[in-house]
Amino acid sequence: MNENPMLSIENLHVAIDGKPILRGIHLSVRAGEVHAIMGPNGSGKSTLANVIAGREQFVVKEGSVRYEGNDLLEMPPEDRAREGIFLAFQHPVEIPGVTNQNFLKAALNAVRKHRGQQELDAVEFREMVHERIRLVEMDEELLSRAVNDGFSGGEKKRNEILQLAVLEPKLAILDETDSGLDIDALKVVAGGVNRLRSPKRAIVVVTHYQRLLNYIVPDFVHVLSEGQIVRSGGPELAQELEERGYGWLHAEETTYGEGARP
């Protein structure tokens, strides 16, 4: 295991429109690890995912986020992406007028250029996408359509995982990727993600339900409540949440401790 965490979050406080959402998050993620962040609606899970990706509406009040030793909060979203951070959106955005494959190619070449790699030509790009698209069992016809334009909920989520597979990030964050998926689609998407697990890549799965974690089995589970991580543990914690729900979080005064982290 690597000594230095890829992502290191310390005492992160974030507000939206003056309202505090995250209230002191501590989290570190190493290459090769899969972390699940669970919690009830409004606990701040999506905010955390989006702050890492660089959404600007969120104001960081306090704390730090370091990525590969650099101050992540200083970097614009495009630089984060080029440095290997990928957020699979909870609600993927429709971009009429820009075809899916053009978008994918522009994104890939922006990332490759930044990494000092040769940009792919049209043929190489097609071959690569042809291979990766099988991971998510997505209809190739969707490549020539505008990005997410008129896609079904399931198609949008597959498209996110296709982008993930093509861009090959170091840190992938899946924000409620399971929402709106039926069980078959969920298995396909989870299968795609599992094949992208690698010792060099970290994955953070943000989810409300334990369901997805039956298919993407995490190394660590963190429970977020009212903007703080209130418990951390192994995959069995997800099972416990499934059985007990989130109600007990408020009743039980559980404190987060450094000891919970391995």
Added chain:
Amino acid sequence: MTLSAENRTRYLAAFEQVRGNGKRKPLWLRRLRDEALDRFLETGFPSLKHEDWKYTSMALLEKGEFERTAQEAEEPSAAEIDGLLPAGSARHVLVFLNGIYRPKLSRRLPLPAGAHLGSLAEALAGEIDGLVPYFSRSAGSAFTDLNTMLMEDGGFLHLGKHARIEEPVHFLFLASGGGRPVMSHPRNLIIAGEDSRVTVVEHFACIGASGYFVNASTDMVAGRNSVVAHYTVQEDGPGAIHVATLRARQEAGSRLAVHSASLGALLSRNDVHAVLDGEGAECLLNGLYLGNGAQHVDHFTTIDHAKPSGVSREYFHGILDDKARGVFRGRVVVRKDAQKTDARQTNRNLLLSGESEADSRPQLEIHADDVKCTHGATVGPLDEEKIFYMRSRGIDEASAKGLLTYAFGDDILKRFELPDLRRILERKLLAWLPEAHRVREFLRETGN
């Protein structure tokens, strides 16, 4: 009444020149001009108090000392004309310099049987009485009246039954004043007979002119089952005032597409009035307008469903930057007899700056009960969600904004069915964008 004593004298003098300039003119035409003159002198230019003009001030016209040019204008070179035309495919090109047809600058191709293409002046000199009913009487439009009283020339196209012109017909209206405030009033007449087919481009540009005034008027009839496509490319000079009016009457089963791209001029106003005057007629209005600096661009469209089972589609997109202002008013009238009408209208405006402005006014007047009519209008900046999504995939902010803006405009241009014209306009849209080079790079990278 908004016509200063000075302008009254100026336009009267121009009228005298046109009416008395030698050529023998048919009596009906003199009457048409006289009537138009009487109305224009009475109404003058429309003011902001006029309901149809409340968002667009024509005060610039009141101040301008525009003159009809009798003198020889600076001749454009063949290369200058080539530079304005889509390269490659064959087309009939009629060039008008300050509104007057120039055969030597034009490029003519052979025409199929039953088709006549030429200048309106020639047609009028031939005393074609059959043309009388086709000229708009234009009650209520000061600019059509002004055009009628001062018209000298324009494009004339007549297609008999079953006649089909394969190549596009390109009317190129060039202003050339060498700094003088010239005005021209081109008048076009397009008569497409039963089952005929034609594509017409009206293209406005300038050669070494800036503060000029062009007031074009087109009358069109799309006969039974005809298929007519009409394009307007307006790239007038940065100081120009551009007014254009298209009046079309559609017969049963005809299909009319009216595409427009408004790129130039300081002040422009485009009126389109289409009457679906036969059962099952189809009408498409598809327009893009761009404005930056202090440009003001106004479109006023009316689609009049007069007969049953008509279909109309209207799409207008505006992109406004700096202190530019866009105005769109879209009237859709469904008359009592026009049951089973299917009409849809969309107007979307993208504001790229805090000081740009757009007014969008849909206006539905429905008198039939079994119809489908929808309309939608939006005004606003680029969607932050879309920008963030693109940035989160590694695309820089300026490119993301440029691409979204380009896609917004191209949504309209994609419906242009002339591929070479579409490509030219896509390049112009691209060049117009802030950060054009980044978007160009992206489109090249992705092989668009």
